[in-house]
Amino acid sequence: MRHPFACFTLALTGCCVAARGQSAPPAPAPLTAIRAGTLIDGTSDAPRKNQLIFVRGERIEKVADAAEKIPAGAKVIDLSSATVLPGLIDSHTHIFLWGEDPAKGGYDANILKAGIALRAARATAAARRALEQGFTTLRDVETEGAGYGDVEIKQAIEEGTIPGPRIFGATRAISTTGGYNLEGYAPELEMPKGAQIVDGPVEARKAARQQLEHGADWIKVYMTHRSWVDKQGNLVSQPTLTVEELKAIVDETHGWQKKVACHAYNGIGMQRALDGGCDSIEHGLEMTDAQIAQMARQGTWYCPTLAPYYGDWAPADTPAGKRDRARAAVHEITFKKALKAHLKIVYGTDMGGIPWSEPIAQEFARMVGLGMAPMDAIQSATSRAAEMLDMKGEIGVIAAGAYAEVIAVSGDPLKDVGELERVRFVMHDGSVFKNEIAK
Ligand SMILES: [Zn+2]
Numbered sequence: 001m002r003h004p005f006a007c008f009t010l011a012l013t014g015c016c017v018a019a020r021g022q023s024a025p026p027a028p029a030p031l032t033a034i035r036a037g038t039l040i041d042g043t044s045d046a047p048r049k050n051q052l053i054f055v056r057g058e059r060i061e062k063v064a065d066a067a068e069k070i071p072a073g074a075k076v077i078d079l080s081s082a083t084v085l086p087g088l089i090d091s092h093t094h095i096f097l098w099g100e101d102p103a104k105g106g107y108d109a110n111i112l113k114a115g116i117a118l119r120a121a122r123a124t125a126a127a128r129r130a131l132e133q134g135f136t137t138l139r140d141v142e143t144e145g146a147g148y149g150d151v152e153i154k155q156a157i158e159e160g161t162i163p164g165p166r167i168f169g170a171t172r173a174i175s176t177t178g179g180y181n182l183e184g185y186a187p188e189l190e191m192p193k194g195a196q197i198v199d200g201p202v203e204a205r206k207a208a209r210q211q212l213e214h215g216a217d218w219i220k221v222y223m224t225h226r227s228w229v230d231k232q233g234n235l236v237s238q239p240t241l242t243v244e245e246l247k248a249i250v251d252e253t254h255g256w257q258k259k260v261a262c263h264a265y266n267g268i269g270m271q272r273a274l275d276g277g278c279d280s281i282e283h284g285l286e287m288t289d290a291q292i293a294q295m296a297r298q299g300t301w302y303c304p305t306l307a308p309y310y311g312d313w314a315p316a317d318t319p320a321g322k323r324d325r326a327r328a329a330v331h332e333i334t335f336k337k338a339l340k341a342h343l344k345i346v347y348g349t350d351m352g353g354i355p356w357s358e359p360i361a362q363e364f365a366r367m368v369g370l371g372m373a374p375m376d377a378i379q380s381a382t383s384r385a386a387e388m389l390d391m392k393g394e395i396g397v398i399a400a401g402a403y404a405e406v407i408a409v410s411g412d413p414l415k416d417v418g419e420l421e422r423v424r425f426v427m428h429d430g431s432v433f434k435n436e437i438a439k
Helices: 002-020 106-112 116-132 149-158 201-213 243-255 267-275 289-298 319-340 362-369 374-380 383-388 417-421
Strands: 031-039 048-056 059-065 075-086 088-093 135-140 166-169 174-176 196-198 218-222 224-229 235-239 259-264 280-283 301-303 406-409 425-428 431-435
Touching: 048 075, 075 425, 088 116, 088 383, 116 135, 116 149, 116 425, 116 431, 135 383, 149 166, 174 201, 196 201, 201 218, 201 243, 218 243, 224 267, 224 319, 235 267, 235 319, 243 259, 243 267, 259 267, 267 280, 267 289, 289 319, 362 374, 362 417, 374 383, 374 417
Parallel strands: 031 075, 088 135, 135 166, 174 196, 174 218, 218 259, 259 280, 280 301
Antiparallel strands: 031 048, 048 059, 075 406, 224 235, 406 425, 425 431
């Protein structure tokens, strides 16, 4: 189907060029010069003072010292009293979740009671929230029962219908029978599921093909599902896909030159995720030294999402409360071990699991609180995430040739990483989206 259409388009283009004849080439897009008092460029170890960022169209043309002459006619954005950074990247979000209040029915109500239009409206608001807070790119790792809605929200953003960040969508996600909500209903009922359910390598491959066909940029799989504390007080998580099932998905996805994100807490499911060749471990609450060494060897990305495991703990004397405390306790240990082993860590929040009304930048304080250097934490949300997304040099960096994704804060995020919760200026693809600070 592609080829005939492509030829048709080409033929049309040819016709228009011929009709225009010798007309002059289009004028270059206007130039904007941003004065950055302090620049954290996303890749350098140290900030630089008094820089000039030249933006033409949607790209950065060059970065120079403040002494560089600004051409006449260029628009100047003065951020000389601010700290300027690349647009931030959240590598684990759910725009189709709304931080559902358990008292109001929680996750299940979102699927059973909210229609697709309501969910799309909320996802639209979530996308806008992200951009307002300086997150110019999201890897959105499944729609939780909203089908291919992420692909369409992304389309609406790209065509300019709604404001929002650059989205890498995972569409429906994949798990197994007994491996995803909705559950706990009468067994006679066929309940809808928040992920695509497969059993066996053939179904697993088919699900990956369907999702890739319909526009998935990433494939998301669940390698563990329920978690609880055993009699010895250890965290246990239920494994879902087998290594064979995961290998079928990874093989198919890599063939399309796309990657697989694996939700995995610990134990058997974590081991299968690594043996099956997943590209990123999501959450990774508890990893053995051998598993961390395997990740380092295989170059697996680690997206820890610390923040969601610190809120909303059930009462301490209940099974759920014990589980909640055990999860946070092992997570801290694993994160510190991952830092020490220099694993490739990317910034992820699980927003959507966390209400979108909360600051998306809250994960920075968690990471830094557990020993990550602030610059490292910033790079996990800029250049390092860009590398995982195969966008190295294009996003997550302020340098010539990159998309003009530029944000600014008033204070110094290297002294107080909480500054990133107060983003005052946002430029997305060369257009100013928010400005509370520049003259
Ligand atoms: Zn998630």
